[in-house]
Amino acid sequence: MTDKSSIDTTQPYQLVLFRDDLRTVDHPALLAASEAGPVVALYILDEQSPGIRPLGAAARWWPHHALVSLRASLQELGIPLVLRRGNSVHIIEEITGHGACAAVHWNRRYGQAERAVDTLIKDHVRAAGLHAQSHAGALLHEPWELLTQSGTGYKVFTPFHNAPRSTGIREPHPAPQPQSPPHVELPGSRDAGQLGAAAQFARLVHRAGGCLDSGRTRRPGTPGRGARRYRAALRRAP
Template sequence: MPDSSTAPCLVWFRQDLRIHDNPALQAAIERGGPIVPVFICDEKGEGQWSFGGATKWWLYHALKDLADQLADYDLRLIIRRGQTGAELKQLLQDTRADAVYWNRRYEPDVIKRDTQIKETLTADGFEVESFNASLLFEPWKIKNQSGKPFQVFTPYWKHCLKQDIVPPVSVDHRQARPLSEQPASLELDELELLPTIKWDSGFYDFWTPTSTAARQRLGKLAASGASGYVSDRDRPDMDGTSRLSPYLHFGQIGPREVFAAFDKHDSTGVKGGKKFLSEVGWREFSHHLMFHFPHTPTDALRPEFNHFPWEMDEQLLRAWQKGETGYPIVDAGMRQLWATGWMHNRVRMIVASILVKHLLIPWQEGARWFWDTLVDADLANNTQGWQWSAGCGADAAPYFRVFNPILQGQKFDPNGDYVREWVPELRLVETKVIHEPWEAGFDQLNRVVIGRDYPAPIVDHKRGRNRALQAYEKLKALRSK
């Protein structure tokens, strides 16, 4: 085996698709030997959570962006497809490398796979090192006073803020040495990540999936101290959120960079900055929960909810998925999701509430739909969000808290602009009735006929709320037996 000071090192990219603040890449550069950047498409290795359709779209463009970044330093991204362990072994042989470095992931199935790969390669005499690039804190390092994982966000985040936050890693790209003889690589298009039916056409107007775009958006947000974040973040009719979630998921920007940007502008303590950074804290908390409770992507954290009296109905589920529930704020959100691969966070809570409470459809069905349609589909965040809405997770909203989709629309989309953008059937409806058009007179509807041009509500709000509460009472009765 070649001397480690001159032997090549594989840098296995996954959800860290950036060349800045990348500890695995910097550690490989510091070894002194040539660098072999590699991405392996191994959907079976993702377990039951292989890439969804929308995330494949983002992954394609993020990989293209990463390849361009690496090319600036004469490094070629090697793309392979197959079983990860076998492909890494083959690349080690092809390049005569003696080490593999990567940045850690925290999904349960991926942890099992990575552990096996590390054990196998180490036993074969290779150096294997993993690093933290995607979280502020390793989940196993944050514990409550009893030495157990936190299950409530506020004390968790207060504890985290008392810890030192490691600054972003400085990567000395100029010292990176390319490999003189490149191994075989697939072309990016051979991964077939983009859809053959162009349902993704609206994505291109809504997103620029590059690391540069992420840093530019973060820079503007931090420079302003996220001044409008507190007042506007719940308004889907405004551009009041960061829209950094897909960039964070794919690692085109890291949370340490987020904190560093706000530190640079002395805006970590201002009202907007503090609130925005707490949302980054929710992302950390979600990964903390998934690591310590690995069953949660499929089963409720609170085990009693595994016996909840759901009433699965495929027809109602399909209406919800297509944005045809008859509740304008819900339908606007679901159509925004399909068109752009993203949905405003306030609306995510509203559409989740109506699915699991008004319709009594299991939260797992909603989580699966989001997984396939969100460009920012992150297993930890998606799981925590749905369990929060269903009242069955950590720090969750009580199940008896049922959002009123009419009042939610009136409060957070007061002029109906969001509804009009995504539900064109209702563009001419008067503002004062746009969130409950079935109650409007013919003149207020401007010739829109409910039941013909736009559906009537698939469930009456009061009836749906009462049914949800009755189901919760049944669950409590089961628990008392």
């Protein structure tokens, strides 16, 4: 990925944040943004925001290869992928100050530190006069949707496990339709290889006998496999 491309600061675009959801299928934020206008995708390797734990070498191996797969999938849809490293709020402030960003979309995260970061992002984006929208894209149901008849959270596993079956399970969202690539230059984009740690992880794989690189493991870029398996298990359950 090159650092420079053509720029048209008058073309409005929708900015989609990718974090742990490096896929194009069953991605509500990406689908909603694509229905609103041209899309630019952004991935930030954030090891600076308060409470965010830096990834180790093994943990970086997965997003490195998943980003390579995601970039290929997005290119087929005409969506550029911008890769940055640093504090998420500062980077989004910088990016939304260039061009004509109309809105910022992301799928919700649920860790305490991640929620705090996303709240700051939403506050900044809205203060800048832009639309900020979070989407339900990580769970089958939002935590506040699965409640007991008295309106409280579940404390016993079996009723909690049965609740999704009685409330229904949504079908996966399709990938968005291909678009004409927006002519937008955003500052400081990096190549996927600069964010990964494949070399360090290769040594770990070698010491583990190569089992982590065998065909028996999940491979990066396999969208929504875990969610599909869980949906199928719930439907088969008596």
